[in-house]
Amino acid sequence: MTDRTENLVLVLPGLLLLALAFFVPIARMLVLSVEGEAGLTLTHFERFLSDPFYLSVLWRTVRLSLIITLICAAIGFPMAYIMAHVGPRLRLWLIVLVILPLMTSVVIRTFGWMVLLGRSGLIPEILRDLGLAERNFAIMRTEAAIVIGMVQVLLPFMTLSILGVITRIDRRLEEAARTMGCSFLGTLRTVVLPLAMPGIVAGSLLVFTLSASSFVTPNLLGGSRIQVLAASIYRSVTQTLDWPFAAAQAVILFAGVLLILIPYAQLTRRADG
C-alpha cells in the first residue's frame, strides 16, 4: 500500500457521503424544478415570476435581508473591535456571550422573542408605559419583529467573522496613527475600518445568505401573512404539496445565493492566505 492509497481510503467515505447524500439531492432538486409532464418546462418559474404576490415575497426577502445585514454590520463591527481590544478575561466572557446564543436552537431564541414582543409582552408594555406607543400597539406579526429576531439570530456570525480579521490587524499601525496625532475615532475610520473591510464584507455576505434562506424565525414572528421566500418554499412543500413549484422557488433562492457566494469564497480565500 502506498501513501496515496492510504490517503484515498481515508478520504473516500467523506467524498462519497457528500457526493451521494449532499450534492445528488441538490441536483435532484434542480432537475425537479424544470420537470414537466412532457419533458422540460419553465412553467414553475413563469408562475413565480408573473405573480405579483410572489414577486412581493421575493422583494420583501431581499429588502429585509439587506436591513438585517446592515444592522448586524453596524453592531458587529464595534462589538468585534471592543472584543479584540479588551483583556483576555473579559474577551473570554464576551466570546461566550456571542457563542451561547449561536449554539442555542433558533426555535428557542425565536420563542424568547415571541414572549418579549407578544401582545402582552415586556417590550410593547414598556413602550406603552413610556407613552411611546398607543394602546393597541403590536410588534408581533410585523416586519419589525422579523428584523429584531433575525438580527439577534445572525449577529454572532457577523461578530465572529469580523473578529477573525480584526485580531490579525497589526496593532502598531493604530499606534503609529495615534502618535502622529490622529484622534481615536479618526484612527478607527482611516486605519481599522479599511483593514477590517474583508471581514465586514464576508460577514455581510454570510448574514445576507442566511437571512434570505431562513424561515423558522420569519414564520413564527411574522405570521403567515408576512411571507418571505424560504417560508413560501416551506409552505409549498408541507402544506400545498406542490413540490415542483417548491423546487423552482428553491432554485431562485439558490441562484441568488450563488451570486453572493462567489465573491464570498474569493474574499475568505484571500483573508486566509
Added chain:
Amino acid sequence: MVRAVPAWLRVGAWVFVALTALFLLAPLVVVVGVSVSESQFIAFPPDGLSLRWYREVLQSDRYLASAWISLRVALAVTVTACLIGGAAAIAIHRRTLPFSEAMATFFLSPLVLPTIIYAIGMLMLWSALFGPVSILTLWLGHTAITLPFVVRTTLAVLSESDPFLEEAAKTMGANRLQRLWLVVLPQCLPGLLAGGFFAFNISFDEAVLSLFLRRPDMTTLPVQIYGQLEFSPDPSVAAVSSIMIALTVFLIIVIDRMLGIQKFASN
C-alpha cells in the same frame, strides 16, 4: 502627544457592550424565566415560582419520545461525522492526493449552502428512491451538514502540529496503522473533540432539516417545540427549551475546559 480617548467614548463603549449583551441574552433569559412560572399562561416576568412545568415535561410522552429521537440521532451523527470527517481531514492535511485544496473546499461547502436548499433536495430524492423518510434520512442529512465542522476543526489543529512526528515514527519502524493510531490520532484529538461537540450541538438543535424530514411519529425536539409554538404554547415548551439551553451551556463549558473556546471561535 497622543490625544486620549475621550471619556464619553469609553462610557459609550461600555453602554454599547451592555446593551448588546442584553439584546443577545434577552430571549434566553426570558425562556428560562417563563419555565419557572407558576401560571398556566406564558408570562414574563413569571408569576410565582415553581418547577411544575419541568415535572410536566418529564412526564410527557410526547417530549420524552422526541428527546429520545433527538438524542439518538445526535449521538449517531457525532460518531459518524467524527470518523468520516476526521479521516478526510487527515488525508487532506497530508497533501499527497491531487486536488487537496479543491477537496478542502468541497468538504466545507455545506457550511455556506443554505440548509433549506439541501433539505428540500434531500426530501425529494429520498421520497423518489426510498419512499417515506426515516430516522436514517435524518442521520445522513445531519452527518452531511455537520461534517464540515469536524473537517475544519481537525484541519486547524493539524496545521499547528509537528509534521515530522509521523516521519520519525516511520523511521522507527511503525507501520501505517500504528502511525495513524499512535501518532496522528493523538495529534488531531483536540480538533476531533471540538468538532464532535459542535456536531452534537448542531444535530440536537437543528430545526430546518428536521422540519422537512419529519413524520408525524418522528419529530425531534426542536420540531416538537416549533409545532407547539405555531399552535398553543404553554410554559412546558419553555421548560423543554430551558433544558436544551442548559445542555448548550454544559457543552460550552466542556469545550472551554478541555480545549479553550477562543481557539475555535474566531476561525
